[in-house]
Amino acid sequence: MAKLTWNQVRDELSRRSASPTPVPADQFWAKFRSQAAREPRTEAVVVPWLWFAPSQAWAAAAAVAVLAGLLWIAGPGGGASTRGAGGGQRLLVSAVEEIHVFVTYSSVLILQDEKNGSTLVWLGNLGKKDKGDS
């Protein structure tokens, strides 16, 4: 490979790629406008953030509220609270909140059956001689 000087390179380049003939200005702009009209433009889209973001938030909040309402209605016990005898915990069990015994008794036993949902109250020696308080 022959080693060229910078002057030779310059001369060779100017010889091989001659400058194109300048296009008249009216032809240039006519071609430019034609291509501009034909090809899709990728202009920046102005996103209406101030409208968009709050509307999304509203929709999300409303959807959550609808879901919460439905879950609340369909929740355990429906219209009835199902608090257990121990208080606090929500179970699908009928519960005894209070009991007052007006005659003598020896013991009161309250058993909740969470499997069957029933509650058993057993009064020992009700109305018999042993004394008891309500």
Added chain:
Amino acid sequence: MRMVLAIAAFVVLVAGVSVRAGNVEGKSAKVRLLVAENGDSAADQSAIQDILPQLQATLKFKSYRLLATKPLTLQVGAKADLGSKLNLSVTGIEGESVTVEVSQNNQRLLQTKLQLVPGKPVILGGIPGENSATLILAVSLE
């Protein structure tokens, strides 16, 4: 769209609050009277199938026999005459709770405040009956 969702949310929440706030007043309940026995029983026990498991698991009686079933509307003053000189009456309703009083021979035995879940009975047992029988009451919301 968001307006529709907001209205739907409001309606659902209002409906939810109204359903939750509903009380048991006017609802139908059922009171059953059973006798606990130590002999074998050939009686049909289909009407007490819902409470038999707990009775059998908890108490030492050999069998349980249904003596009476009475409807009871949950409103103050409603009364169920169960036989065996036993009565159960509604003495108070407070939201989701109902207070009932059990009396025998016109003597008050006990008063209890219950929260009833439909189909889940509260069983009140140990009530003395005739001939030293042991009686059991089962109150359930229908």
